[in-house]
Amino acid sequence: MSPDSLGLELLALAATVAAAVVLSAGWGVMRVWLRPVAVAGCLLTLTATTLVWLNRQVDSYPTWASLFGSTADTATPATPASTGGSTGQVVRFTVTGRASGLTLPVYAYLPAGYGRSPGTRYPVIEALHGYPSSPVQWLKGFGVATVLDREIAAGRMAPTVVIFPYQTPQPMLDTECTNLVGGPQSETFLTVDVPAAIRARLSVRTDAAGWGLIGYSAGGYCAIDLALRHPREYAAGAGLSGYATPGIRVGNNSEHTTYDDLWRLAHLPIPAVSLYLSCATTDRGAMRDALALARAGRPPLSVTTSYIRGGGHNAQTWHAMEAPAFDWLSTTLGRPVVWAPAEQAVPAEQAAPAEQAAPAQQATPSGPSTALLAGSPRRPPH
Template sequence: MAPDSPVLLGLLAALAVLAPVVTAVVWDRGDRWRRSAVRAGAATLCLVTLVSTVLVAANRQAETYPSWADLFGTAGAGEAVPADPRSAGDRSPGNFTTVDVAGTASGVSLPMLVYLPAAYDADPATRFPVVEAFDGFPGSPRSWVRGLGVATYLDSEISAGRMAPTVVLFPPQTTDPALDTECTDLTDGPRMETFLTVDVPAAARAHLRVRNDRAGWGLIGYSAGGYCATNLLLRHPDRFLAGASLSGYADPGIRVGDGSEHTTNDDRWRLRHLPQPPVALYLACARTDVPATRDTSALAGLAHAPIDLTTTFLAVGGHNMQTWRALEPSAFDWLSSWLAAPSVRQ
């Protein structure tokens, strides 16, 4: 029974409901000292079962700790991820595979989940455009699969012709589920920016039939991943043509270690003080998500040519999976409209 298991969640929820009933039954049992001990134990049971239920529910939503090894820090850096994380009843035309990313440049080596469109096997001579997809924190690449149903959306948009067949990479953004890197090269931690912008593309080009040119590469992310998509796009316009941020923000909100969280890793500072690159940027959020709306509006107000900017605001919604599911199809369609098409020449 994994820490994100629905069985575990159901068991804890049942205990959380039962605990107050038990507390009411035993509250006045026993003499003075025994009654005090029983009351303290019953109150503790109520608190523990409630908190445990909330934590498991949050973990199930974010996929932060999919195994006990991840939770207790005993999982190896190169531990395999499921070849297809969907349930047997949730399979669709596109397929999942995994690619081991050797951290030649970053020193970080991790397995990466990859979505392959149905056309990938049907057209063995074709090279496909690529999107790197980033999750929030806490979270994991599998949040895209279960929380956001990404395969269903991709299959639907591709089948409808609104999106070209595209390879989507879901690389890890940290070496430790408890460590928030914000896709940066931490001075005293993993060099995740280098991993995501050098090692991941190198692994994809070595093991997959993907386009080699900048015109065929894009980025997308939600929440912290939205910041990653925007920041890496602005920092590496030679590698990526377009990026889409869903409820992202303008700065990493962590200490990088070199002060860059206040300068070159702050996208507002970058847009004010550095030349703006020729990229396409999509910024979207719900207006009722105040922090995301504030930062999205600030970035939109600072961006200008040669950046090609598109913004989308939902009237209602929060900083949650429901909002990102609503924004997801149009964001992928927008990315596909910018990226070069599948080709036998790349």
């Protein structure tokens, strides 16, 4: 029974109810010194139930090992192999970061057909989680593998490898994907060590035009910020309820300068990348920053915005925005390519018909554009 399981939540709820019944029924005959103990028991079980419920929403602690300070999990590491049928597979391996000094597990979604066509190199999307949370929120809470399978099968998305890294060695340490002075070098891990490991282990494109980022909440800030900071590594970033300014102290005041995306766009050269900013219209902070980033963006930066009426800053809203954001990224990053003997990349549809899928709808190539969505265009929140 894991700390994010429904069974544990029901057990904690049953204990809370039992403690309340015992307190109510026995108060009159209970010795005076026992009453504070009984009240404390009620409060403890209620707190435990609340914490388990919260953990089920954000999956900060998917395993007992993570609860006690480790990002290790009980999943069996898998070796990437050819995927059959119409669904992809999720594998897990460990990335030992030489540049960052961090060693963390990473999950990878491999699309259906991966490995069947020798030489095919797939575009890559790094999917970043929020805080407090973990990659498990993408995998279990958002059902991302099912979403990706559906979008690829429908032709709205090209076959793509999607990476789900941890952003910090400590579940309750918020780095916002920065390099903390005297702390974890999360930015280096995500932008240097993870890409190097993925290129070495998986059949993926090595050009920046084939790499993108996506994230929700704090991960939305990460996707936007890392795309702006590393245009030689990534071509696009999609932020779901993201924001423009980190809420942590980096240690050298850079949270007010180079890690502040509005400051960066106002004072530094504009990078030639594409951004997709999506949030609920009722999410005031995310909406304010999305509008500010769209106003600050100018060529060669391309900004596309998409808003959902209602919703809020929550998992249901991020799940509703998930499929359109992946579709947009896929359109921006393009298709798998096949490396010819002369090391010249050619589109996979010209060399591997089995990998064909209809192209997704083309996004605006430059300048801000806006779409207002009445709920989810793919699947309503639930």
